[in-house]
Amino acid sequence: MPYRVKKEFLKFPQLRTSINGKVVSLISAFTYEKSGTPTKAPKTVHVPLASQSELKAIFERGDNTVERYEEEKAQPTAKKQEIEPLKVELKEDEHK
Amino acid sequence: MACTLTALNSTTGCPDNTGGIQYSYYTKLENIASVTATDNLITAITMSGATDWEKLEYDKNDTSYFNQPGERVNDIGALRYPQEALLQFGGFSATYGLAADNTGDCCKLVFIHVLTNGQRVVQGIELDAAATGGFTGTKIRDTKVTPTQNSNTAAEEAFLQYLVRGTAKHMAPFTDLTDAEIEAL
Numbered sequence: 613m614p615y616r617v618k619k620e621f622l623k624f625p626q627l628r629t630s631i632n633g634k635v636v637s638l639i640s641a642f643t644y645e646k647s648g649t650p651t652k653a654p655k656t657v658h659v660p661l662a663s664q665s666e667l668k669a670i671f672e673r674g675d676n677t678v679e680r681y682e683e684e685k686a687q688p689t690a691k692k693q694e695i696e697p698l699k700v701e702l703k704e705d706e707h708k
Numbered sequence: 709m710a711c712t713l714t715a716l717n718s719t720t721g722c723p724d725n726t727g728g729i730q731y732s733y734y735t736k737l738e739n740i741a742s743v744t745a746t747d748n749l750i751t752a753i754t755m756s757g758a759t760d761w762e763k764l765e766y767d768k769n770d771t772s773y774f775n776q777p778g779e780r781v782n783d784i785g786a787l788r789y790p791q792e793a794l795l796q797f798g799g800f801s802a803t804y805g806l807a808a809d810n811t812g813d814c815c816k817l818v819f820i821h822v823l824t825n826g827q828r829v830v831q832g833i834e835l836d837a838a839a840t841g842g843f844t845g846t847k848i849r850d851t852k853v854t855p856t857q858n859s860n861t862a863a864e865e866a867f868l869q870y871l872v873r874g875t876a877k878h879m880a881p882f883t884d885l886t887d888a889e890i891e892a893l
Contacts, residue, residue, distance in 0.1 A: 624757060629752060642758065675754065
């Protein structure tokens, strides 16, 4: 079954966490400027979108931002009713 | 929390009882979307977007601390923990003044203090499984910084101090996040 971010956390513009030593985004990939420090220069950081296996690992560690869900199965289309064409038999006399 | 009794023993195994804190990280409470915890240990944090934890490296001169002395209202009433950290930065400058002004304007903050014995305690958060994200800010009083900038006399040291205070219903949780993990978030 696939994994996704719970609806109540979609209010955040982005969600970012680390899993297996890698920082991932839970909503969409994004880039931001990380501020510098007296010892480190500012840098541009790209945060990739979490894969399904990473979302699974985040779910399994007990993180409550992610849920497992069942994909909706496509509804079988209703069988079309075959309508027989109306057969009108005209008697020759009626038009006369 | 349920009433449970736990045996403790500090007389064997030589527990590291070195006092003090070495350095801290801090962020706004609103920058945290959720925490994952086992008992009172935070094992993962999900941040709300492009927000950083800032590092605070202060003087190692026996001034910095984090304390949470328990107290009961009217001696036997409700239990609460006024949490207090003091962080002292030697020097006196416009940069310090601006940083202090900006930090002083924040009304709900979260700190991870790295203790001298290696433990990491989180000030400004309370674990609450019923809350969205599994946490709240300190429940009784928000955690804020009160800065002080003193030139003092030539016989003393000039410094900026951050007094970090808030009041919690429970003891501050701990975390096992490493420096690299916090700085990457």
